[in-house]
Amino acid sequence: MASTESDTGESAASGTGTIAEQRAEASVGTPDTVGPKTTGTHHSAEDVAGLEAGLDALETSVISRQPLLSTITSKIIPPVIAIAIVLVVWQLAYHFEVKAHYQLPSPADVARALQEKWLDGTLLSYVWGSVSRGALGFGASLVIGTPLGLLVARVRPVRAAIGPLLSGLQSLPSVAWVPAAIIWFGITDATIFAVVLLGAVPSIANGLVAGVDQIPPLFLRAGRTIGAVGLAGVRHVLLPAALPGYLAGLKQGWAFSWRSLMAAELIATSPDLGAGLGQLLDQGRVSSDMSLVLAAILLILVVGIGIELLIFAPIERRVLRSRGLLVKS
Numbered sequence: 001m002a003s004t005e006s007d008t009g010e011s012a013a014s015g016t017g018t019i020a021e022q023r024a025e026a027s028v029g030t031p032d033t034v035g036p037k038t039t040g041t042h043h044s045a046e047d048v049a050g051l052e053a054g055l056d057a058l059e060t061s062v063i064s065r066q067p068l069l070s071t072i073t074s075k076i077i078p079p080v081i082a083i084a085i086v087l088v089v090w091q092l093a094y095h096f097e098v099k100a101h102y103q104l105p106s107p108a109d110v111a112r113a114l115q116e117k118w119l120d121g122t123l124l125s126y127v128w129g130s131v132s133r134g135a136l137g138f139g140a141s142l143v144i145g146t147p148l149g150l151l152v153a154r155v156r157p158v159r160a161a162i163g164p165l166l167s168g169l170q171s172l173p174s175v176a177w178v179p180a181a182i183i184w185f186g187i188t189d190a191t192i193f194a195v196v197l198l199g200a201v202p203s204i205a206n207g208l209v210a211g212v213d214q215i216p217p218l219f220l221r222a223g224r225t226i227g228a229v230g231l232a233g234v235r236h237v238l239l240p241a242a243l244p245g246y247l248a249g250l251k252q253g254w255a256f257s258w259r260s261l262m263a264a265e266l267i268a269t270s271p272d273l274g275a276g277l278g279q280l281l282d283q284g285r286v287s288s289d290m291s292l293v294l295a296a297i298l299l300i301l302v303v304g305i306g307i308e309l310l311i312f313a314p315i316e317r318r319v320l321r322s323r324g325l326l327v328k329s
Contacts, residue, residue, distance in 0.1 A: 105291040110298065113291040122275065127299060129275040130261060133189075137196030138257045145201040145253065149208030149246075150234060163209070166202045174199035174260035178267045187270040192261065199260030200253040207249010211242030243319055251312045258304050277303070 087107050093099070094106040117123040152159045152166065177198045181191040215238070223229070223237035239246065265278020273279070277300050284292030 102288075103290055105294065109291040110294045113289070113295040114298075117280075117295070125275045126277050126280045126296075127303060129279075130265065130277040130300075131303060133192060133265075133276065134196070134254075134258050134261050137193050137261060138200060138254055140193065141197055141200035141204055141253055141257055142250070144197065145204030145249075146208060148201065149205035149249070150212070150238070152205060153209045153212035154238075159209075166205055166209075169198065170202040170206055170256075174256065175263040175267070177260075178264055181264070182268055187268050187273065189273065191268050192264040192273070195264040196257045196260045200257035203256045204249050204253035207252060208242060208246045210249065211245020212238060214245055215241040244323070247312075247316055247319055251308070251316070254307065254312065255304070258300075258307075262300055 090107055094101065094104055098104060114123065117126070148162075148166075152162055174195055177195045178191070181194040181198075185191045185194060219237060219241050220233075223233050261276075262278050262281075265273075265276040266282055269279055269282050277296055280299070281293060281296035284290070284296055
């Protein structure tokens with residue numbers, strides 16, 4: 001009997017302890033029952049936010065600054081090797097006369113053509129003439145394409161009316177506008193800028209439309225909730241949220257404006273227009289100087305790559321890194 005009572009007492013104590021522990025756990029796990037509901041909700045929201053931040057930190061690798069040797073090995077040596085291979089293949093084609101030497105000059109001949117223009121003092125004027133026109137035309141395209149893209153992205157009737165037209169204009173070769181622009185404006189700077197605008201504006205507008213279409217609806221609802229509507233909503237919600245797609249549209253817009261500029265300079269040639277890489281290319285064509293033609297093509301390629309690497313690539317990396325989208329491969 002004593003043993004039975006002892007077992008019963010121990011089980012009761014054990015049961016009481018279990019109930020007490022359950023109550024303690026319940027009081028700890030449900031803060032809403034201890035204090036005001038607002039406090040429990042506040043702590044719960046903070047816990048969820050902290051959990052989301054922790055998960056993002058686990059999934060996203062922050063890129064630290066690489067050592068100089070690693071940067072040289074991964075980013076400088078590969079393109080240098082590629083350029084060396086191209087030069088070797090080019091020299092071999094020249095040596096074995098795949099084409100006649102006047103049709104396919106050697107890399108040294110092209111270097112001499114560039115050296116002659118440098119010694120003449122005209123090389124930088126050709127480069128600066130095209131770069132300044134391209135920058136001016138791209139800036140004007142940015143001013144026109146950005147509000148046009150916002151209008152198409154946010155107003156359904158405008159999108160239904162203009163959206164397909166913008167896509168068609170973007171796919172239209174820029175050189176097709178040169179004859180029409182010459183008839184409209186003559187051989188003037190207006191012709192060149194018109195061709196640049198018609199080539200770049202659709203790309204910028206379509207890039208912004210694509211960026212706006214990728215914005216989560218939650219962002220837009222949150223913006224309306226805090227009162228960010230109208231121009232304030234565009235500035236603080238719409239454009240920042242659409243920035244990755246918008247930046248891609250800007251890069252494509254610059255590429256189209258540069259191509260359009262070269263097409264316009266190549267066809268609309270006049271001494272009144274001043275120097276430009278397109279004019280340099282046309283000079284080589286008129287004089288049948290293939291070395292000068294290849295030198296002009298090389299300069300056009302170098303300027304296009306330089307603008308991409310020095311301006312757009314750093315901006316894109318900064319935007320992606322700030323949003324946690326740039327991770328280690």
